[in-house]
Amino acid sequence: MDNRISRRSALKHMGAAIISGAAAVSGLLPLASCGNSKTKRVIFYFTGTGNCLYIARQLAGENTELHSIPQLVKQGKYEFEADEIGIVYPIYGHMPPNMVREFIKKARLKAGYKFAVLTYGARKCDAVEIWDRISRDAGNSFDYINTIVMVDNWLPNFDMNEQIRIDKRIPENLQKITADIERQRHWHQPVTEEERQMHQDFMARSGLNPEEGFLMKSERCFTVTDACISCGICTYVCPRGNYELTSRGVRMSGDCEFCFACIQNCPQKAIRFTRMSEVNPGARYRNEHISLMDLKLANNQKI
Ligand SMILES: Cc1cc2nc3c(=O)[nH]c(=O)nc-3n(C[C@H](O)[C@H](O)[C@H](O)COP(=O)(O)O)c2cc1C
Ligand code: SF4
Ligand code: SF4
Incomplete structure (x- = not known):
């Protein structure tokens, strides 16, 4: 390609x-x-x-x-x-x-x-x-x-x-x-x-703003499907703290860095990028030397 x-x-x-x-x-x-x-x-x-x-x-x-x-x-x-x-x-x-x-x-x-x-x-x-x-x-x-x-x-x-x-x-x-x-x-x-x-x-x-780079509202970029099991991982790995677990499931809002930590680390592949299609929605990535806990510690905005 x-x-x-x-x-x-x-x-x-x-x-x-x-x-x-x-x-x-x-x-x-x-x-x-x-x-x-x-x-x-x-x-x-x-x-x-x-x-x-x-x-x-x-x-x-x-x-x-x-x-x-x-x-x-x-x-x-x-x-x-x-x-x-x-x-x-x-x-x-x-x-x-x-x-x-x-x-x-x-x-x-x-x-x-x-x-x-x-x-x-x-x-x-x-x-x-x-x-x-x-x-x-x-x-x-x-x-x-x-x-x-x-x-x-x-x-x-x-x-x-x-x-x-x-x-x-x-x-x-x-x-x-x-x-x-x-x-x-x-x-x-x-x-x-x-x-x-x-x-x-x-x-x-x-059409990106050169002074801003990638920045958009997360709720305009991602959706969560019924496959979500409310594990809460997305609420820890987002460096902007955009995700929240509610009694009615996961909610997300706020400025998004486009880092893809949420979509790449969801164990259910329940988060979808809505702005464009993916080459392989069944494939996800995290660096082989980095654990999920490492990413949570790095990005968690709840602490
Ligand atoms: C929104 C976005 C834009 C990207 N733009 C580029 C790019 O312009 N050129 C490129 O070679 N890689 C691009 N990448 C790939 C990342 O720079 C690369 O995978 C990086 O190593 C990810 O680092 P991380 O694992 O620490 O998040 C982009 C990734 C994302 C999510
Ligand atoms: S990481 Fe995925 S499965 Fe877990 S709460 Fe978030 S959307 Fe649901
Ligand atoms: S984890 Fe990254 S891509 Fe996902 S909502 Fe948060 S800032 Fe945006």
Whole structure:
């Protein structure tokens, strides 16, 4: 499948309006420890299906604090000081999630070295330059910005069962990024003119607001079918706290990040995306190294 055409044409159908605490994941050890134990590193992450939490953990050393951005926003924590500060987020239409934008605008980050790792699934375009612009405007410029390709969790274009079978060379790519960060490399992954143009075309066709990215009312994007067993998982994994269990079943409302944590983690596959059809409504994804409990701790807005 041609990812470029399929994602773009799918979005077209969405119409013009398309669109640390506890969750510092304390007690969770990085799978591959890196970093000088004396160097204090703070890493922020945003995740819908676990890819970014996995990468954030992999970049964590002995003396690293991992912070979930939805938890920091909820607690109003925006001031951080460390030797090194990193951020890991998924690109949505090559842009950061809305909450990541809001976080970086308010954040006051003091560090000798700042790095950003953006995860994506098929086409990154000028995501690196977009982040450079947004973070610089916020007074939080980053010394190192790189991307890493992972499973693409965008259900309208991708079959999750197919995606997990593709070798995206994650360990090799992660190793290079880890080595770069270890030596505090100052570098932004280059962007081609063609990639810039592809993003411009995408924005024109999708009708997305470049200052907002993906943001829409969840009740206009999802429905819950009779298969729902009221397990409550959706009420924990949504970083916006949009879901609620009521005596008459699940209700959802509020601004939606399009992170797909709800739809991808429903054990009954009872949540449906109503804005466009899915390639395989029977296939769902969560990063193989990330448990449901990890995601609940990361995104839960009830605590
Ligand atoms: C709303 C949305 C938009 C996306 N846009 C892009 C994109 O423009 N390019 C791309 O390669 N992947 C895109 N993706 C895929 C994610 O960036 C990728 O799967 C990411 O690793 C998910 O991270 P997470 O598991 O931490 O949520 C998109 C996913 C979603 C849900
Ligand atoms: S996760 Fe699915 S089954 Fe569980 S309450 Fe939510 S919609 Fe229902
Ligand atoms: S409603 Fe679903 S897609 Fe929207 S922010 Fe919540 S979990 Fe993410």
